[in-house]
Amino acid sequence: MTMRLTRSLKKLSVILYVACAAFASALFAQAAPVIATDYSIVHPLPGRLPTAKENSVYTPYDGATPETRFEARGGAPLLASSGVPGVIPPTYRYPANWAVVAGALPDGLRLEIESWIGYDPVTGSIVGLVISTDPVTGARIPAATTPGVIALPEFAIIEGTPIPGAAGVYTFTVEAFLPFGAPYAGDAPMPAQAEYTIEVEPEFDPPVIVTAALADAQDAEAYAPFTLEVHDGQLPLNNWRADGLPPGMSMSADGVISGIPEVGSSLRSPWMVTISVDDSNTSGARTATTTLPLVVSPTFLRIEAETLTAGYEGLPYAHRFEARGGYEPYTYTAVSGLPSGLSIDANTGVLSGVLGADTAGRSGTQHYRVVVEVADSHPAFPQSIRETFALVVSREHGGTFRMATATLPLATDGEAYAAQLVALGGSQRYSWAVTGDLPAGLSMDRSGRIFGTVDAGASAQSPYVASFTVTDLESGQRVSVRLPLNVLMEGDIAAELRATGETPTQMEESAEYRIPLAAKGGIAPYHWRGISVPAGLNVIAENGEWLLMGTLAPTPAPSVTVQLEVSDSASPVASARQSYTLSIASAEGSQPVILTTSLPAAVVGESYGPVSIDIANSTGTIELTATGLPEGLSLGHNAALTHWYLAGQVEHGVDASIAGTRYPIRITLVDSNAATTERSLTLVVFSDPSAASSSLPNTVPIASLLAGTPAGGCSLLRANDQDQKSGFTLWWLLVAAAAASGGLQLPKNKRK
Template identity: 30%
Template sequence: MRPDHRRDRPGGADDGFTLAELLVAMSVVTIVMTSLGTFFTATVTRTAAQGNVSTAVQLVSDGLERARAIRGASLVTGRDRTATLQQWSAADSVVSPLLATMQQAYDPNPDGRAALLPATPVPVTIDGLGYTQSWYIGSCWQLRSGGDCTAVSSLGAAEFYRVVVEVTWPHRNCAGNLCTRVGTTLVSSTAADPLFVSGQSARPPTVVSPGAQVGEITVPVTLTVTATGGATPLSWTAQGLPPGVTISSAGLISGTPTAVGSYSATITATDAFDLVGIATFSWTVNALPTLAAIATQSSQGGRPITPLQPALTGGTAPFTWKATNLPPGLTIDPVTGVVSGTPTTVNATGSAVSITVTDSYKKTASVGFTWKVPVLVLTAIPAQTDSVGYAIPALTPDATWGVKPYTWKATSLPAGLSITTSTGEITGTPTTVGTASVTVTATDAVNTVKSTTFSWAIGPAVTAPGAALAGTVGSAFSYTSTAATGGTKPYVWSAAGLPDGVTIDSATGAITGTPTVSGRFIFTVTATAAAPRPATGSSIRLAFTVSAVGSGLKFATAPTSPLNTASGATVSQQVTGTGGKAPYTWGVTGLPPGLSMSATGLVTGKPTTVGTYTTQFTLTDSLGARARWTITWNIT
């Protein structure tokens, strides 16, 4: 019998697995392990993503807390307008709807200060993953009755800053491979945080007066008013502001003044409890600066000018002055505008000068005019007549303009006379009778030369007793004591102003006759020599008093001679008569200009011209009798 080699696979201890069974088993294991790996990977990925979100939420929370830690009014510090505009323009679709609920808020005067909350994204790296953190800040308003804080400002609404914090990080499971988390908060826009104290009544705000304000028409103004205390938010109003200037509910006064004047402005702050605080202050709006016209100036060269102060109206101090094309030697004070100095060159046609003033608001005004430094002018000297042996009155030529100092010289002066080179004064005592043709020359500091020529006659000396002559109406009079020396005889004698009824002998100089009119006379006696030619003469002035007889007509009161009066002084001089037969008639000749005589003999007025005048009063009675009174009247 053959041995049996079959084995029972189901129950045999040595039974194994077939290849098919092994392949099936391996496939099952592989499928299971693959499923487990995918599950594990997804679990790890979800866990990591959840951790990223948690980090982003924490960054948002941190950003909001950072904003809340800053005092409200300082939130926008350093965030300039340009950076804010760029940030808002680049906002994504997640943030844009929030920005629509507020108005852009920025620092109007950053002055280079660092932003407390940057207007550009801030990178943050945590566990190797890069995040960006951004702050958007805007203003919104909430009604006191509550509701949303919106971008619409209304009277009485509370102003807040809305802070939006956005955190972004990269991840493939987010739209555009960029994930976003956003948070918002409201922060009071006031400079101080509110303080709640129980058991006390609310107090109104105290408005801080901005003090007196000074502005200028057409110049924009910006002024922020403030208050302490009160329940925020505060709402501001104003009355009495200059035309063109307004105040916002936030307390910003701005605008451009349109009318010049002084204004009393009142600002009012109303708090959340409708309690009010007020302050009043002055506001002056100046006109634009204006310079009055300046007439053509003419100045003496070589001598300090009288300082010139341009007439300024309007404008706001301090002022800055400048001038162009001033004559050499002159300058302008940049603070006061006064022009001063000493011209050093001649400019007969004049310089076209312009003066400009600039005020504190950079507003300017200018005025143009001509400034001349004329050339040297030498006034003509009239013919001179003096007597031999007598010192002449000093003669000083009149020179103007040009550039001082002047240098003087003279040619052909009469013997005995000389000129001072520094002043031009001619002095001395003539020693020889004759007539000279004299030339006086002045030269200024810039070598301009001017001359004038005139005749100077030196006549014989006339002498007479020092005592005044005297006579009586109706009595014969004879005077033969006049004499003359120098020149060639015979002399020719003449006289002017003698009393009525008295004459002079032209050959002998004897004064004779019978006076017919009483009074006081001043007359001139002249002796003319026969040679040299042309004939030269010399004169002397004498006084002659003629007395009335009995009750004859005469002056009772009259001015003494000489009479000295200042130019412009008020004159009231009464002349009276006596004797004869009233009524009297008055007449006068030789009154100084500006004076007149009434029918009663009263001289009044104010003399206008300096000089020496021979004034003669005439008194006539009803019978035709006359009396005269002559004086020398000096107006100084």
């Protein structure tokens, strides 16, 4: 039994020894070279490699193994382990060198050896290596720990960072071949090649227009500047463009849509607008494009809110309702509230007719609520609107025959127009006539109704000033008034205000002048003022006309500059200036001249003046007489009879009115040489101080009243409305001081 066990143990020991010997032999014995075979590239497969990006490290990994690690089989394999026969198969490592042999990698990427095999040619075994990194290039550097060991390349990898501007698609060929010093048996192995493609994307993602919708627009209305939003892309963005915008709209270089859609653009709504923009990508601009709808609707329909003029029972009436917005033509309808005798024209919106009997009601004044509806004709966006207007009809139109119309409604180029002139009092049987200019396309009938369609372009000569005359057919009495008719451009815009009057080049001292001042554009009536005018001349409003008038005072200067300013009645007020140079010629002879050409208005019961009567070229003492003065006013003078003035207080009971009563006054001058001259002036007397304050001229001539001032040396003090009263008070103090010294004779007011 014991002998059998001993024999079994000996047998087992022999087997273990043989196995260990075989393993040690495989592990430490010199490996014989393996028969070489041709190379084949097994990873990565030919084709497209992972995408790279400018300025980003290229590190694509597929799990734990880089997707761009290049591995080969064949060649001259080195036995890494013999394994255990029947238990562990032998393993090999495959030395292979790598190179790009066709095409090129993107700038910034390179093909680098990732790992090496340490081969000892003495023992034929594989040994370890120490791998370091070049601090400049970043390349891996193998180093053997045993002298004579050869570092054979094994795997390669693509790595690096594509430089800016490297974006694009690159195709290249990689070759695996036998490295120098690798042992092999048989014929040298043939290299293997494979073709690959890498796409390098730009550093910035392509631009994308993210705006999802455009703001709506309206016909003929300014479109609020609209900026599109773009994400990504390399800045700056360039070459914005938009195709398909409505006429009148555009896109700026920085991507802002603006403009005014032409009238009728809503008929084609929505407009499909294609918008594009390029970025500044260094390797080639990229374009973002989108197509968005732009909805254009008509402007909101509205009726211009004008107060209806009052009507008078039994008299003609006319008023034009004016629609805006929507889409022409319009249809006008009077829904309710019209007094008898009136109707509305469905096409023009003119409300007209003769107000019927009893339309003023029992009380003599009737209030009507007139409801008017306007509908447009837009095929896609039809609109209608109703508005209520107050109309007052009165029966009280008797009394003094007079003109009631003071202003005319505004007109517009190319549009219908209607206005009714109204007279009151008398027999109430009137006939109307017009002299002067009406805009082309308009006319007036004998009932005082102005109607028609204004010609396009008529605003270029606006305003049109005409004299309207109404005649009482029973008494034959006539009343006239000059009124401006303003014509606006399309869109209800007034033309630019400009001075158009004559500009004389020469004047003569002591000569009388009456130069009309004229202007065009803006909104009449106008107001003129003299910024710089020669002594003796004044800017005067007379019978609805503005004049530069007076007698030019002697001046030592050979020339003077005239500066005038005209302002209109618009809100805000527009103004324009006129400037020219006058040559001054000396007067022949030395006839005396009354320089004063205007008088400030007077008010019943209030102190007036003193207002100096300015004189030039007189000799010695002066004698002045005046005719036509209202009761309470008279001429006064200093003790030397060299200075005269008008002063006093208009007495109660004289003819005056709220509108102002005009008194023609004639002043006659005789000097010590018996030279004579005359001047006709107008004095307006008001019954109400508030009416006078709004009508006083802005330029008030007040002469120097102190004794001893040389003849012809009068001055002009220019005062505005609010300081005029204080200016008069100051001059009264001066007059009183002179009177106290005995050098000035005050006028005595006569009372009934």
